[in-house]
Amino acid sequence: MIEQLFSNLAIFVLSLLVGVEVISKIPSTLHTPMMSGANAIHGVVIAGAIVTAALADSPTGYVLTFIAGVLAAANVFGGYVVTDRMLQMFSKPNATPVNTDTKDPS
Amino acid sequence: MIEQLFSNLAIFVLSLLVGVEVISKIPSTLHTPMMSGANAIHGVVIAGAIVTAALADSPTGYVLTFIAGVLAAANVFGGYVVTDRMLQMFSKPNATPVNTDTKDPS
Amino acid sequence: MSTFEFVVGVVYLAAATLFVVGLHLMRAPSTARRGNLISAGGMAVAVITTIVFAAISSGGTWIGWGVLLVGVSVGAVFGIVQARTVKMTAIPQLVSIFNAVGGGAAAAVAFASFVADTDSSALSLTVSIPIVLDVLIGSVTFAGSLIAAGKLQGIISGKPLTFPGARILNVLAALVAVGAGIWALFGPPNLTLLLVVLIASLVFGLLMVLPIGGADAPVIVSLLNAFTGLAVAMAGFAINNQALIIAGALVGAAGTILTLQMAKAMNRSVGAIVLGGFGTADSSGTAAGSPAEDLTNIRQLTADDVAIQLAYAQHVLIVPGYGLAAAQAQHEVAELAKLLISHGVDVKYAIHPVAGRMPGHMNVLLAEANVPYEQMLQLDDANAAFDNCDVALVVGANDVCNPDARTPGNAVSGMPILNADHAKSVVVIKRSMRPGYAGISNPLFTDPKTGMFFADAKKGLADITTAVKEYVTA
Amino acid sequence: MSTFEFVVGVVYLAAATLFVVGLHLMRAPSTARRGNLISAGGMAVAVITTIVFAAISSGGTWIGWGVLLVGVSVGAVFGIVQARTVKMTAIPQLVSIFNAVGGGAAAAVAFASFVADTDSSALSLTVSIPIVLDVLIGSVTFAGSLIAAGKLQGIISGKPLTFPGARILNVLAALVAVGAGIWALFGPPNLTLLLVVLIASLVFGLLMVLPIGGADAPVIVSLLNAFTGLAVAMAGFAINNQALIIAGALVGAAGTILTLQMAKAMNRSVGAIVLGGFGTADSSGTAAGSPAEDLTNIRQLTADDVAIQLAYAQHVLIVPGYGLAAAQAQHEVAELAKLLISHGVDVKYAIHPVAGRMPGHMNVLLAEANVPYEQMLQLDDANAAFDNCDVALVVGANDVCNPDARTPGNAVSGMPILNADHAKSVVVIKRSMRPGYAGISNPLFTDPKTGMFFADAKKGLADITTAVKEYVTA
């Protein structure tokens, strides 16, 4: 039990550090797509909904599964689609409005 | 056993990610101090030497403890001192030869 | 931990790596889209792995899986339809809604794991603490995000809403939530207590966001994004799922940093924003209590006047704002600029980072109209250019060029602005004298060197283009 | 895992966070020093925690602790004395030596844990794999780093050293190391096999670095730095210590990225460097087989000639190189520049990123001589300035302004260079016609517009300064 807790805690702390470092100074032009992209990632809660479904065996469980399923799916599907739609506009050839360290746009 | 392995593996992978992200584009001016600073950090192997000392109970063990102690101590003490000596030159008021996102130099 | 669980954990680590790579690539415009796709790939890996794992290790009932399938389908359709049809101006409220549902889902997962565990006499603290925290944070972000979305959409007034005792009620809600939470940790599992935590947290989330001004809503959306991430991480602790822990923590930290950066770009402190009070209604939605139109002191122009002024000018700077977006006039403005350039006028765009209703809004729109990158000047370059500019053409912008920002004590004080008032002359295209987002009047419009051309941005620009054409061919 | 072990793990996480914060701050010159101190703080936390933990949980013998104390004292004194007394030009070799000892320590730890575990009949793979990997990587980096240090110091020739069959021997060593390693994994613990791994890896490390040109040595040092990090992480797996795993992985990844960036700045690919072949001896150390001095085609100048040319000039660009560092002439060059500036000449420094013997070397030296930041032009700005420059004063630089870099097929091909040959006239201060690091001749020196002033940089600059003073006061 305590092994598991330490393991999860270490994972949590190190992921926090990764999160801080991966968002270094970004141009304000990209703030909205970036926010939306991060938003889509927390849609991973759908994995939680799946686990909930597998454990459910009572009416309460089913109701909660349904709620979790609807909400999580809206987050994950909507999040990725809307982010992609937004970024499409940025990836047009003349639409690189900031001169950051852009990788090759292949 | 396998819990521990997973825990350590997860810690390893996430630390790799942190390492990659923390070194984002840095000015070539700072390449040497940065290398030296990272060098000092792997001096943490001195913690390994300490564990070795606590476990040693045979002549071989003592010899290995001695070797590990000498080498690790040279790395960690030398590494931090030389990095500091180098960076001292950079932190003089007129010695900020790159205009990166410098935090306040208080 | 079985070997199977070990493999699942390793696959989760791979998925997490894809999330990180995706976020990394999202830093630069040219790779951002690819980054989002990679992140989506990581999500697919995580989801498929979880399905296989849950089916094999727990089994579950047919009803459970059926309910999930129906639920996910409904949610997916809702999400995709919304994402596909949303207007670009309404993106922040949609992101906010996705925050809300994410937080809600995390709370539901915690509840479910609590219900499933109540068979056992007492939960260990390592499970009950994350469950309580998850319900708490998830509910706050659920309620708060819905309110923020409502404010951005104009359903709820963008004015800071307060009433006597609101602050006290808020503190009370927080105390109840935390108190019931701590109580729930000790003693036997008690669903009622968890419901109390839920309701108190919802009330707290509601009261937290209501007093926040509409102009600050995007920062709050970003902050609640970080909260949802934390809630998801807590859900991961509760059900011992590493994918949730990693992704949640990642978003929690990244969202926090992003919030700080956004607040800095809008010259607000996060603390001051959360404590509320700044900003007011969006005049464009409901024609809120805006000052009666007082047209004395105002020089009105016609399309012909503007056309002559522009054709004579050497250096023109266009200042686009929310009105350009609202009128969908990006193509018209690009056409006018092209026409002027082809007649030797030097035309550039002066882009404010928070012009419009989302950060980088104007860049998105002008990119859509194929305006070349070199013509878009960001804040500092633009302000250098105004000193040498003959005509500043303000199209549906207001707050971003309000000189009152330079004096303290009003709703835009301290915001870095575009110095349109430094140009030799100014032309403003908007429909009326109504204020912009911040709800305050703009002395630029009554400046003697300013001429107002009252029109819808789309129509007004088209008229000017026609007039310029006549003028230069005549 | 006991509660005590849990607490130790949490403290290790805190130490790791300090390492990350420290590295983060090291990105910018103004915060770099603070970053290093914070990182050192993390180290102190990790070390103290480990001492308490090891003493309480394992106990150990008095001999063991005594031996450790003596060892650590010896190592610490050696490290600190070296760090304090090393010349700034010799930093890369010292870093390389610290790499070597780090890798050696990691290998020793693995050996010790292997010896302690041989009581048990067979090691589990989760322990034996990291032990073998640790010995392998640690030994490679130990031998390789010592060779790299020797090359940088000039003890071992900087020329790529090869002999017939070297490549085959290298492959053989690798095969033996890996083969013995795999054998050691299965079957009962066998110290002899591990010794075979050790020796074969040492041979491999030696043969890997010997053929690498001296000019590429700094990149190799950085790469071996990353290797040491990985070896330390493996040691962490072997003894189940999270501080070692985290810090090792951190350095492994950061070192790899840094290596790629350094190679890019020097226009080399890491693959090509490791496969060896580029670069040659450092002429300044041993007067290696350099071309006989052929002074036909060369225009020689005296200090007076140079002084007159400088005093008449409007724009002067100073190109400092390794010779400036070797002669410790940074103060003299700063004085000359100040004198010229006070007489109305526009003087700037053109700084090449790899001028000297370490990246950023010239910036460090000139900063030491209090040259203001605005006067130091980095590569691109400097090259723009050469087109409008009357005199390019090259002080102890060679490869960094070798126009042959623009044509393929020689040791500096493809390296971005300073276009000193674009200046109206060029003055070069060096002691002879001997080549620089890359060991090739420089056509700039025989260019008709170039004048050579043969002198030690420190003395030559002082003479010029005296001459300029006489000339301007006369």
Ligand SMILES: NC(=O)c1ccc[n+]([C@@H]2O[C@H](COP(=O)([O-])OP(=O)(O)OC[C@H]3O[C@@H](n4cnc5c(N)ncnc54)[C@H](OP(=O)(O)O)[C@@H]3O)[C@@H](O)[C@H]2O)c1
């Ligand atoms: N970018 C962000 O991240 C963000 C997010 C939320 C809030 N904000 C806030 O929004 C504001 C942005 O400033 P802004 O100058 O772009 O916009 P603004 O201050 O909101 O002003 C927009 C102006 O456009 C006019 N307008 C509306 N519809 C129009 C149409 N169809 N044709 C012509 N004009 C029209 C309106 O006047 P009429 O009604 O008289 O036409 C209004 O005064 C700032 O206060 C900022 O803090 C920004």
Ligand SMILES: NC(=O)c1ccc[n+]([C@@H]2O[C@H](COP(=O)([O-])OP(=O)(O)OC[C@H]3O[C@@H](n4cnc5c(N)ncnc54)[C@H](OP(=O)(O)O)[C@@H]3O)[C@@H](O)[C@H]2O)c1
């Ligand atoms: N910065 C790095 O990271 C790094 C690291 C390793 C290698 N390198 C390599 O080092 C080279 C750097 O180029 P560089 O132009 O700075 O140096 P360089 O090409 O090595 O040339 C230095 C010149 O300085 C002269 N010199 C030596 N001592 C002198 C003294 N006391 N007074 C006056 N002149 C003196 C030497 O000629 P005389 O003997 O005739 O005086 C020599 O030709 C590049 O090839 C680079 O790739 C760079």
